[in-house]
Each structure stands twice: as C-alpha cells, then as structure tokens.
Amino acid sequence: MPIYAKQSDARKSQGGVKGGAALKNVLRLQGEALQRQLETQHSERENLRLQVRLLERDLRQRNVESLEEEVQSLEAENRNQQAVQQEATRLLARRKKLQEAELDTATLETGNVQRKVSTPMAEIADEDDLDLARWECKRLEKRLAQARSCNCQLLQELERSRGERRPFQTEEGAEVGALMAQNDEMLARLRQDLRTAQSVEAAGAAEAAGAAAGAGSGTGSVDVLTLGPNGPAANRRWACTLDGEKSGQSGQLQEIQFWSEKKKRAMTCAMHSAFTPDPLMAAS
Numbered sequence: 405m406p407i408y409a410k411q412s413d414a415r416k417s418q419g420g421v422k423g424g425a426a427l428k429n430v431l432r433l434q435g436e437a438l439q440r441q442l443e444t445q446h447s448e449r450e451n452l453r454l455q456v457r458l459l460e461r462d463l464r465q466r467n468v469e470s471l472e473e474e475v476q477s478l479e480a481e482n483r484n485q486q487a488v489q490q491e492a493t494r495l496l497a498r499r500k501k502l503q504e505a506e507l508d509t510a511t512l513e514t515g516n517v518q519r520k521v522s523t524p525m526a527e528i529a530d531e532d533d534l535d536l537a538r539w540e541c542k543r544l545e546k547r548l549a550q551a552r553s554c555n556c557q558l559l560q561e562l563e564r565s566r567g568e569r570r571p572f573q574t575e576e577g578a579e580v581g582a583l584m585a586q587n588d589e590m591l592a593r594l595r596q597d598l599r600t601a602q603s604v605e606a607a608g609a610a611e612a613a614g615a616a617a618g619a620g621s622g623t624g625s626v627d628v629l630t631l632g633p634n635g636p637a638a639n640r641r642w643a644c645t646l647d648g649e650k651s652g653q654s655g656q657l658q659e660i661q662f663w664s665e666k667k668k669r670a671m672t673c674a675m676h677s678a679f680t681p682d683p684l685m686a687a688s
Contacts, residue, residue: 464470 465474
C-alpha cells in the first residue's frame with residue numbers, strides 16, 4: 405500500500421476520536437443542565453405546596469368558627485392584661501434587685517481583690533479560721549447524729565414500756581387476763597393448802613420427836629396426839645394420805661405455775677410485738 409493511503413487513514417481515525425470526545429462532552433453538559441432543571445422543578449413544587457397550605461390555612465381562618473375563636477382569645481388577652489402588667493412590674497422590680505445585687509457583688513469582689521493584694525497574711529488567717537470552723541461544724545454534726553440516735557433509742561424504750569404497761573383492750577386480751585387472774589387465785593389457794601399441810605406435818609414431827617425423847621428417858625408421861633381411832637396404823641395411813649395429798653398439790657401447783665408462766669410469756673411476746681414501734685418509723 406502506498407504511504408499516502410496510510411497517512412489518510414490515520415487522519416480519518418484521529419478525526420473520529422476527536423468527534424466522539426466532543427459528542428461525549430456535549431452530552432455530559434446537557435445532562436448537567438437537565439439535572440439543574442430537575443432540581444429547580446422540585447424547588448418550585450415545594451414552594452407551590454407551601455403556598456397551597458398557606459391558602460388553605462387562610463381559608464380556614466376566614467371561617468366563622470375560627471373568627472369566633474380568635475375573638476375569644478383576644479377577649480381573654482384583654483382580661484389578662486392587668487395580670488400581665490403586674491407580672492411585668494414584678495419582673496422589672498426583680499431585675500432591678502438583681503442589678504443592685506450584681507453591683508454589690510462586683511464591689512465586694514473589688515474590695516476582696518484589693519484586700520488580698522494588700523494583706524496576703526490575712527487571707528491565710530481567714531483560711532485557718534475557715535478550716536477550724538469546718539472542723540467544729542463536722543464535730544457538731546457528729547454530736548447531733550449521736551443525740552438523734554440516743555433520742556430514737558429512748559423513744560423506742562418508752563414506747564416498749566408503754567406497751568408493756570398498757571392494759572388489755574381487746575376481747576382476747578380480756579380473756580387472757582381473766583385466765584391469768586384465775587391461775588393466780590388457784591396458785592394462792594394451793595400455796596395456802598401447801599403451807600397448812602407443811603405446818604401440820606411439822607407439828608406432827610415435833611410431837612413425835614418429843615414422844616420419842618420422853619420414851620427414851622423414861623421419865624414422866626407424854627401426851628401422844630392420836631390422829632386416828634385405830635392407833636399407830638391409822639396414824640401412819642393418815643400420814644401417808646397427807647403426804648400423797650401434799651405431793652399431788654405440789655405437782656398440781658408446779659403444773660399450774662408452768663402453764664401460767666407460759667401464758668404470761670406468750671402474752672408478753674404478743675404485747676411486745678403489737679406495741680413495739682418500727683425502728684425506721686421511730687427514726688423518721
């Protein structure tokens with residue numbers, strides 16, 4: 405192929421490449437323009453929607469009901485005008501007080517700065533005094549806490565003692581009190597019987613000892629207490645009977661004492677749990 409033909413083909417290929425690049429650039433520019441136009445259309449659409457909403461609100465406000473509501477709100481504002489004025493006056497007075505306090509604070513700070521610059525040793529003394537005052541305050545707080553704790557304990561003991569001394573106020577308490585009174589009466593009667601039996605036994609033993617001493621010495625006559633019509637055998641039977649009655653009375657007395665003490669402990673525990681105050685409530 406001749407060299408001429410080759411050069412013409414190369415020129416044609418270069419021209420085609422340049423034309424494609426230019427066309428691509430044009431298409432890109434057109435796409436960007438269309439994108440900007442689309443964004444503009446979106447903005448206009450949003451603006452139109454906003455205008456439509458505003459027009460709808462204006463239409464609603466022009467209704468009779470909305471106008472009546474607006475009139476009522478204006479009347480309420482007119483009625484509250486005096487309260488608003490009073491509130492404004494109060495706020496202005498408060499603002500004035502705050503400004504005066506701010507000026508006083510600034511004056512005090514200025515004086516403090518001057519005093520700190522002039523007398524640095526006075527500041528050290530003031531700090532020492534403040535530390536001492538803080539320590540005294542802490543110690544007083546501890547003493548106050550201890551006093552409060554002691555007061556709470558005393559109140560609890562007082563309530564507990566009042567609860568223990570408080571009389572029976574319910575039917576169950578009255579019944580238990582009656583039972584305890586009966587038990588005390590029975591205990592007193594059994595103690596009296598026991599003392600009587602012991603005195604009789606002691607008298608019999610003393611007379612028997614006196615009779616034995618008189619028989620051993622062989623002097624004089626001794627009066628013997630005859631307890632039964634049949635002589636010593638009857639006396640021994642009477643002594644055995646007396647011992648049996650005494651032991652039965654002692655057993656019965658011990659049983660009554662046991663149940664009486666048990667009832668008393670149960671009643672004391674019930675009264676203590678019923679009238680003892682809660683420590684948390686007493687502390688508060």
